[in-house]
Amino acid sequence: MSEEEKKEEQQATQPKKEKAPKRRVKVYSLYRVEGERIQRLRKDCPRCGKGYFMAEHADRSTCGNCGFTVYKNPKK
Numbered sequence: 001m002s003e004e005e006k007k008e009e010q011q012a013t014q015p016k017k018e019k020a021p022k023r024r025v026k027v028y029s030l031y032r033v034e035g036e037r038i039q040r041l042r043k044d045c046p047r048c049g050k051g052y053f054m055a056e057h058a059d060r061s062t063c064g065n066c067g068f069t070v071y072k073n074p075k076k
């Protein structure tokens with residue numbers, strides 16, 4: 001039996017796990033065009049520079065490229 005056949009048999013016997021769809025950021029959603037001006041809705045990563053956006057979380061912003069994290073300090 002070849003390696004490929006073995007793999008196929010395994011896949012057939014094991015129930016297929018449903019993969020969660022990979023979340024992709026829609027880059028165009030990170031910009032807002034107002035007339036001739038472009039407003040960026042996300043911050044750039046200070047480490048990676050322009051083009052690398054910080055992901056917005058409830059309490060922090062993180063860079064998906066280098067992992068740079070900025071914690072927000074909400075004033076209460």
Ligand SMILES: [Zn+2]
Nearest residue numbers: 045048063066
């Ligand atoms: Zn970065």
